[in-house]
Amino acid sequence: MSFALQLKDYRLTTAEIMYRMPDHPDILQTYIWQDLDLAPAFPVLRRFLDFWRRELDGPLHSVRVTSSRLVRPPSFRHPAMLRLH
Numbered sequence: 001m002s003f004a005l006q007l008k009d010y011r012l013t014t015a016e017i018m019y020r021m022p023d024h025p026d027i028l029q030t031y032i033w034q035d036l037d038l039a040p041a042f043p044v045l046r047r048f049l050d051f052w053r054r055e056l057d058g059p060l061h062s063v064r065v066t067s068s069r070l071v072r073p074p075s076f077r078h079p080a081m082l083r084l085h
Helices: 003-008 041-054
Strands: 013-022 028-039 060-068
Touching: 013 041, 028 041, 041 060
Parallel strands: none
Antiparallel strands: 013 028, 013 060
């Protein structure tokens, strides 16, 4: 994964894509897609879904998306103080 993209606020994005089987439209299948993308517009995922609609036979049913920053500012947490009495 490109560190340079992460510095530009690209996030690890995972999409659970549910689609119908071309020969059996009552059966749903799951495909997991993962890449670096920009939230909340998700241009990389949208390009992939456009490709899917244009080139693949299985019609999309639903897409569930989650994303997380991999590069974050450092944080400092104070340790708990113990009383030794």
